[in-house]
């Protein structure tokens with residue numbers, strides 16, 4: 001059959017071309033796959049046959065049975081029935097974004113990793129944030145560790161730094177991982193609770209696992225309820241190795257530091273966010289990237305040699321320990337910017353396969369037994385989840401550098417090797433060859449020893465760093481840890497588990513232990529837990545471990561909630577919106593009804609939320625801009641009262657127009673006003689008010705808040 005030449009370039013994307021007198025559209029991959037009629041693509045089957053009717057299945061007569069000839073129906077339902085793949089056994093709920101890594105300066109002295117050689121060079125990256133325990137459909141603000149998994153598509157292969165937002169881990173040996181995870185997941189007989197550690201099984205396991213105490217302090221702190229993915233740190237956790245071109249090794253620990261500083265929410269707030277917006281974290285990332293506010297982290301490293309490792313108080317192979325930044329400062333070597341959301345959640349965020357063993361030349365492992373166990377585990381999980389060995393063919397997982405190997409066939413093979421030879425060695429000159437110079441060389445560590453099952457003595461101190469973390473927190477943060485422990489243990493039904501936990505707390509901090517015991521109604525204190533290493537080291541506080549100490553002091557990247565009514569002072573509102581934009585923050589307007597309000601200048605202002613759908617827990621600070629004519633109605637609205645009393649209880653700044661005073665009264669806070677409740681425009685003006693918001697919270701208010709007096 002004579003073929004017509006396409007009328008458009010075959011390399012162009014999303015262009016319409018004409019072949020065989022038919023208009024066809026190119027897909028993003030350049031493939032010809034869509035008929036076009038009147039500018040709109042024609043629906044087809046997966047085999048490409050145009051579909052005439054997608055509303056009615058093929059049947060005999062108007063009311064007769066369906067017929068098996070209906071291949072379109074069969075294919076459509078078949079595919080739908082197979083849409084689900086197993087969710088990740090841990091970190092099932094996640095959200096990802098694309099971006100790039102930019103190198104600050106050459107780190108060639110320490111590593112030959114190609115991505116760290118040339119200052120200013122950008123390398124594509126994909127990041128997936130996650131919670132650990134909850135299933136895919138669970139809520140974002142669970143008290144949980146957050147995954148912080150980064151895939152960097154380097155010119156010498158993908159590097160996956162599969163980290164968390166907490167620098168230590170619960171266990172020291174990967175063989176305990178299934179037990180840890182079974183204990184935190186819903187209990188097997190009753191299948192609840194979902195996405196919660198507050199239940200017997202988790203605390204039973206933890207209280208029998210003293211090595212988890214350091215991590216438990218972190219998980220009970222506000223680190224486990226971050227305000228946004230954008231405001232949390234990431235950690236590689238384990239000690240890795242950098243290896244340079246001379247095959248010299250330097251130990252390295254990786255840290256991601258958010259440019260906008262650290263921020264978490266309060267527990268009461270987290271609980272309410274989960275109801276108001278279970279997608280709070282993913283919506284936040286989506287909105288900030290879509291609006292061009294690209295989140296950014298610096299990649300920092302702690303570099304050290306064997307001599308430092310030998311002199312350090314703890315074993316650097318023990319993943320339940322960190323190296324305080326005050327002892328070994330972090331050094332920024334590049335930055336990560338997230339600037340593009342995936343086109344399709346499933347294709348990218350769900351199918352992305354992270355594996356700790358994905359390292360390019362120049363990055364190597366240490367003997368951390370948890371890391372080594374992980375290197376073994378991640379390949380299996382991808383095979384199970386993605387259904388075959390060719391998951392590296394999926395665009396999100398494929399390297400972006402050239403690659404050539406002899407792996408072939410298998411389910412869903414999309415890129416089989418070309419040419420005649422599919423074996424090595426061969427005598428074909430065009431066929432790929434090993435390269436001893438460029439190729440990955442494992443660091444030739446000298447390893448000897450008997451084959452044994454044991455835990456090294458150097459891993460035995462489980463309490464010193466747990467205490468160090470606790471004493472490094474501000475009073476507010478310490479109170480939050482005590483409340484979190486009390487809440488979690490209050491859900492434990494077996495008294496012996498609660499007691500066992502308090503006996504560990506006694507080895508960490510006596511006041512913490514007594515506070516928790518009192519709140520749990522203990523009649524007498526248990527004995528301190530027996531410790532594998534009886535003497536706890538008296539470590540100095542490490543202020544870098546506190547969130548509050550290292551707050552951002554800026555409102556940039558945060559969100560103000562402005563409650564408005566009809567008659568709102570137009571000047572005040574416009575001034576506030578300008579001040580917020582100047583600070584590179586954002587705002588949303590909340591109104592008593594859906595749609596909008598009419599301002600004092602007669603102009604209609606569209607609003608984002610009706611008050612019931614826009615509670616103050618969704619914002620970092622709030623402002624009440626009402627009017628004398630509307631205030632009588634709004635004070636009757638319980639959602640409006642909660643808006644104010646929650647903001648107050650959560651120690652947020654509240655700005656208000658003088659007409660809103662009755663709302664403060666109705667919310668029961670009028671006699672407790674402090675420096676965080678500010679009459680607007682205020683003596684210093686709106687810009688000064690917005691600058692002040694950078695303090696984020698008036699934590700000093702927390703112990704004295706009294707609600708319900710209206």
Ligand code: HDE
Nearest residue numbers: 088090091128147148149163164169174177237377378381
């Ligand atoms: Fe993971 N972990 N893990 N983990 N992990 C998985 O791999 C595992 C550990 C982490 O967004 C699984 O693809 C073992 C520490 C993140 O896709 C699985 C051990 C740290 C993610 C697995 C650990 C992590 C995972 C499940 C004990 C922080 C999500 C699905 C030795 C440094 C990645 C998957 C994503 C996912 C195994 C411990 C981080 C089963 C055996 C420590 C961020 O392979």
